[in-house]
Amino acid sequence: MRGKPIINNWMYILAGLLLLILAGFPSLAQANSGQESTELSNTTYGEPEKLLAPLTGTVSIFDGVVGKEDGHNVMYTTAKGIPARLNVVDLDNYKLLRTITLEGAESTWAHEVTVDGDLYIATIGGGAKLWKYSPKTKVAEVVATFPGQTFPYSITSDPEGNVYVGTYPSGKVYKFNSEREEVTDYGKMIDESSRQYIRSIAYIDGNIYAGTAKDKIIKYNIASGEKSNIAASLDETGTVYDMDKVDNRYLFIRYNDTKNGYIYDTQTQKWLDVIVPNVRGLHVEEESYNGSVYYMTPDDKFMSIDLNTLEINDTGMRYGSGLRGADWVEFNDPQLPGKSLVTINWSGSVTIFNIETNQVIERPSLVKGAPAIMNQVKNGPDGNIYISGTQATEGAIFSPSDNSTVSFNLGQGDSMSSFGDKMLFGVYPGARIFEYDTKRDPANNNPKQLFQIGEDQDRIGDIISADGKTFIGSIPDYGKLGGALTIYDPTGEQTTPTVYRNIVENQSVVSLAYKEGIVYGSTSVNGGLGIDPVAKEAKIFKWDVENEQKIEEISLSIEGVNNPQTIGDLSFGENGLLWGAVDNIIFALDPHTLNVVKSKKIYPDGALYYADWQTVVLEWSNDILYAKFDNNLTAIDPKTLVSHKITEAKSFTIGDDGNIYYSLPSNRTLLYKVEVSSTGLIQEILDSYHTSEDIKQPVYAELTNKLEQAKHQLNKDDKSKAVKHLNALLKHLNNESLSEFISNEAKGLLNAKVENLITALSSGEDEPPANSIPLLNSDFEEPLADGIIPGWTHAFQESEEHYHEISDERSFSGNSSLKIVDTVRSASVALYSDKIDVEPGVEYMAATRAYTEEGSASFLLRFYDKDGNQVANYANHFESMLGQWEEVNTQGVAPENAAYVRIYAYTTSYQVGTVYFDDINLWTKQN
Incomplete structure (x- = not known):
């Protein structure tokens, strides 16, 4: 891997929304001009490297x-993945007919075949969508979208072929008219909180029946719009998770909390006099068989209930899953007489229940899956990277030493932490804690479940371990407020966990830190989904472990922080300060007083988005604080608070090798790596290998000496001499006569780190790009000519509220920069360059240094034909980190009819801000 500095990293290219660094060199993070040399300023970050899709061991199917x-x-x-894949399996000949990619979709809980034989799929991913697949054309296409909805959990249809979809978060029902291809929004079925589910749905005789997560089953009359709750008499709580119409008359429903089933007669409008106990999801068949309905129980029993006598019977058949779809099929097979009930399981295996012979036949999976979606990545005590999946049944262990993976059984791990040689996982749903022994291979009992928190807790916000104990912060179940702090001491007399709920009243515990007998926690005002918060602001608290009591609770007092919904992460770092983050701000507290010692706004207000309970994840490595603000993975110098955005990441961790391992927001199936190198990091690795005796004297002493000399020269800003000492280090490292004193693993890692650093330091950071195109007054140092900036023209009329000027207030180089001030959204400020001739078909790249005091701005390339008509526009609408110079890039290919290009520094009509531009450059890859 080659390297380059961040000061003039002219090969940086923005890849659309990915915003990934695609250049062939690592970057050297730099502090602002005049800053003293720090670890961040001397650290190189390589180009993002795609490693592999780690979660590929199973197919994930919901329905x-x-x-x-x-x-x-x-x-x-449909197999879950990015993208999801529709599979069509011939049940008669049992073969896979085809697999169709559903671009932009990730998964589905709901398929429906309508009266005319068409298949409809309600998909999750990129917003709620309805797909139609025709068995005639064999084509799948999106036929409807549902704005503002993310999860279309339920689907049903009527005798005319219309389709009805129930959604989250608004708890709405929509109708799709298949003939006119029109969508009708019937609105919210209930209006009790800002987040509501229609988890199950059925249509019978002009009425929609909507199962909610608020106990209710709403009967909605389409003609009149009248609503009524038919479940009022059931005295049930929780989610109506399943609902199927049977014989176009009955509703067979299941409550998730109690697992009780009920049957509603839509003709008499009464519940049948029976509670069906211990029902397992997700479906029953839509036609009874000889008057009976068949269903599963959690203990794998295939049961029946007679709709006339209400007698419940055990068929004697067994099946180790729920019914993910349940339909009658008549096979042309004498061994399967009459009708057989057919379903599919999580891994794609088709199972046939023949009622007449009492046979259960399981056929192997033919389904082609897609790489599963990663949830969390975390470095483990063994140096491996542990990966959990979203809505998954497996996790993966990635070995950085050989890029290999091993799968293990695990549900959706929302939090991970090491405990000695063990890895702990907080698994959703049910707030369960699992333990994996890293000294053993994965097995049926490795990982094993240690305990379930209970106390109405459902999700794990954070896990930490210290002083032989494990501390867990959690989030309550759907429709509930009040998280918990749980303490687990496996070595003490009481090996069961102790749960302290409502440490901060009505708030969830989302982040924890520990020091000297005190747990420090931060909270979110949000509880489980389906309930609105009652608390006004998140808090930070201290918990005395020995005395089992909260000793302090504070509001966060920082300028710009008002009624925060969520605070966190928390982490101890430099000088024993308690570091944390909230929204777009990093801060450090005195752990004794909880007073703010330092803070800084890293990103502009309004630039970031956080889901419920989502924190700013923090990790430390080599005296650098890494923080993930929304999806922006950012390195922060704890001394100066200078920051540097590294890449876009959904989840990340720092490996033992100091490298960053992460998943992309745009495709969470792939694991990526950014190579990190610096003298400080190399010294950490040297010390670690020396402790483990992978590097022995005299090699360790000599390598340390060479490294110290290189670091000394870097502190003097003499890179050429630093490179000389690093080359001497490499020579000594690879001296064959000393190979007995160093392991191959240590030698390999150190060679990579040192070579990356040498390449970065030797890359000629003051040189322009190889194919640079001269620009007039690109650094804004030329004096004004009759008030005009040489080489640049302003596009719009300006006022005191929106204007541009040449400013000496700040500059990246030289004495001046272009300053744009725009305080109104009804106007724009734009400066564009003189014409620059271009060659059609050639890719042009532009870069500028930008300093954002507030707000946001844009940087553009606009191509024009010979008559001055715009023929292409390539824009980067950026919201860079506040209070420091950053490089902003854009690039595009000149169209066939392009004659020239202009570069724009711009605040559009929807942007406001105060932004400085300096050192604008244009270049092309073509020689």
Whole structure:
């Protein structure tokens, strides 16, 4: 891997929304001009390197449905992934007919075959969408979207082929008219909180029945719009997770909390006099068989209930899963007489229940899956990277030493932490804690469940371990407020966990830190989904472990922080300060007084978005604080608070090798790496290998000496002499006569780190790009000519509220920069360059240094034809980190009819801000 400095990293290229550094060199993070040399300023960050898709061991399926295609019975099912994949399985000949990619979708809980045989799929990912697949054309396409909705959890249809979809977060029901391809919004079925589910749905005789997560089953009459709650008499709580119509008359429903089933007669409008106990999700068949309905129980029993006598019977058949779809099929097979009930399981295996013979036949999975979506990545005590999946049944262990992975059984791990040689996982749902022994291979009992928190807790916000104990912060179940702090001491007399709920009243515990017998915690006002918060602001608290009591609770007093919804992460760092983050601000507290010692706004106000309970994740490495603000992975110098955005990341961790391992927001199936190198990091690695005796004297002493000399020269800003000492270090490191004193693993890692650093330091940071195109007054140092900036023209009329000027208030180089001030959204400020001739078909790249005092701005390339008509526009609408110079880039290919290009520094009509531009450059890859 080659390296380059961040001061003139002219090969940086923005890849659309990914905002990834795609250049062939690492970057050397630099402090502002005049700053003393710090560890961050001497650290190189390599180009993002795609490693692999780690979660590939299983197919993940939530639902399936039987249809007809070319005269054959087929199973339609969709495998979760990015993108999701629709699979069509021929049930008669049992073969996979086709797999169709659903671009932009990730998963689905809901398939429906309508009366005309078409398949509809309600998908999650990129917003709620409704897809239609035709068994005639064999094509799948999006036919409807539902603005503002993210999860279309339920779907049903009527005898005319219209489709009805129930959604989250608004708890709405929509109708899609298949003939006119029109969408009707029937609105919210209930209006009790800002986040509501329609988790199950059915249509019978002009009425929609919507199962909510608020106990209720709403009967909605389409003609009149009248609503009523038919579940009022059931005295049930929780989510109506499942609902199926049976014989176009009955509703068979299941409550998730109690697992009780009920049957509603829509003709008599009464509940049948029976509670069906111990029902397992997710479906029952829509037609009874000889008057009976068949369902599963959690203990794998295939049961029946007679709709006439209400007698419940055990069929004797067994199946180790729930019914993810349940449809009758008549096979042309004498061994399967009559009708058989067909379903599909999580991994894609099709199972057939033949009622007449009492056979259960499981057929192997033919489904083609997609790489599963990563949830969290975390460095483990063994130097491996542990990865959990979203809505998953497996995790993965990635070995950085050989880029290999091993799978293990795990649900959705929302939090991970090491405890000695063990890894602990907080698994959703049910707030369960699992333990993995890193000294053993994965097995059925490795990882194993240690305990379930209980106390209405559902999600794990954070896990930390210290002084032989584990501390857990959690978030309550759906529709509930009040998280908990849980303390688990596996070595003490009481090996069961102690749960302290409502440490901060009605708030969830989302982040923890520990020091000297005190747990420091931060909270979110948000509780479980489906309930609005009652607390006004998140808090920070201290908990005395020995005395089992809260000893302090504070509001965060920082300028610009008003009624924060969530505070966190918390982490101890430099000089024993308690570091934390909230929204776009990093801060450090005195742990004794909880007074703010220092703070800084890193990103502009309004630039970031956080989901419920989402914190700013913090990790330390080599005296650098890494923080993930929204999806912006950022390195922060704890001394100066100078920061540097590294890449976009959904989840990240720092490996034992000092490298950054992360998933992309745009494709969370892939694991990426950024190579990190610095003299300080190399010394940390040297010390670690010396402690483990992978590097022995005299090699350790000599390598340390050479490294100290290189570091000394860097502090004097003499890079050429630093490189000389680093080359001497490499020579000594690879001296064959000393190979007995160093392991191959240590030698390999150190060679990579030192070579990366040498390349970065030797890359000629003051040189322009190889194919640089001269620009007039690109650094804004030329004196004004009759009030005009040489080489630049302003596009719009200006006023005191929006204007540009040449400013000596700040500059990246020289004495001056271009300053744009825009305080109104009804106007724009734009400066554009003189014409620059271009060659069609060639890619042009532009870069500028930008300093954002507040707000945001844009940097553009606009191509024009010979008549002055705009033919292409490539814009970077940036919201850079506040209070420091950053490089901003854009690039584009000149169209066939392009004659020239202009560069724009711009605040658009929807932007406001005060932004400085300096050192604008243009270049091309073509020689």
